Amino acid sequence: MARRKRRRPWYRRRAYRLARTAVLTVLLVVGGIRLSERGEPPAGEVASAPGSPEVSGGRAGVTASDDAGTDAREEATRSGAADARPGTEARPDAVAETGRETGREAVPPAPSPSRPAPSGKARNRPAPPSPLPRSRATRLVIPYVGIDAPLIDLRLDSERRLPAPPEDEPDVAGWYADGPSPGEQGTAIAVGHLDTETGPAVFGGLGELKRGKRVEVRRADGRTAVYSVDAIKSYEKDKFPNHEVYGARKRPELRLITCGGNYDRRTGYSGNVVVFAHLTATREPRAAAEKR
16 A cells, blocks of 8 residues: 655745745845934934034034034034034034134134143244344353453464464453354354463353353444353364354354363363354344434
8 A cells, every 4th residue: 555645844845935035035134224224314414412512593513414424523523613603604524624613703723732832931932033244253241151251353274273362362262253253144153262371261161151041242333142052062172073063054153162171281182162052132232222
């Protein structure tokens, strides 16, 4: 007798499985679309966040119709720049980029954290003085170390070196006459003796100068060039930095040079002391100032 074939249950039939797969696919697609729509506001709706300014009464807010506008408005809300003045209009891209509105009355941006706002001293710092025309140097005055000495003209010797003033005039300083004059554009040079066999000479206290101290150089035309000390450095003669000391500069500068280092009776001092300074002020002749 032939064996009767048993029928499959309905939930294992091919038609049911195909229908189930189709329904699940539709549900997944619809669910994905709804989730993607929930993440962005409908077109034309204001993208608001907690603490954001209201768009009413003429106060300019930021209206966004896409993701870029939303990011711009949120950035403006965090920086506080979206609260524009009445009657002005702000663009979202401008607010996001510069942190300020772009209407007729623009609000200046806040200082960057990496660049703090200038202090009162920086804002009130006077402009550097204009260079003076050429005029021969006549006198050197440094109140801090008690120097008040006449200046004589000096020129290079046959070996292209700048000599010191005559040894029999220890209280006189020398000015390189072929270089820039005091207050003139460039690097001016003055030299003097440190000491003699009997005691200190004109530049005996030069090494005691400090940064920021005043150096005055009077000129033949009656003007005075006022310098401020930047640094005091010592160099061995075989390592003397000619370019650093004598090199041209874009502003009026000053170098004061004397002996330094170790002393030997046969060879003299082993090095030099150099004072670096720059022009900070100029004074007119007293008669011209009184006329003003």
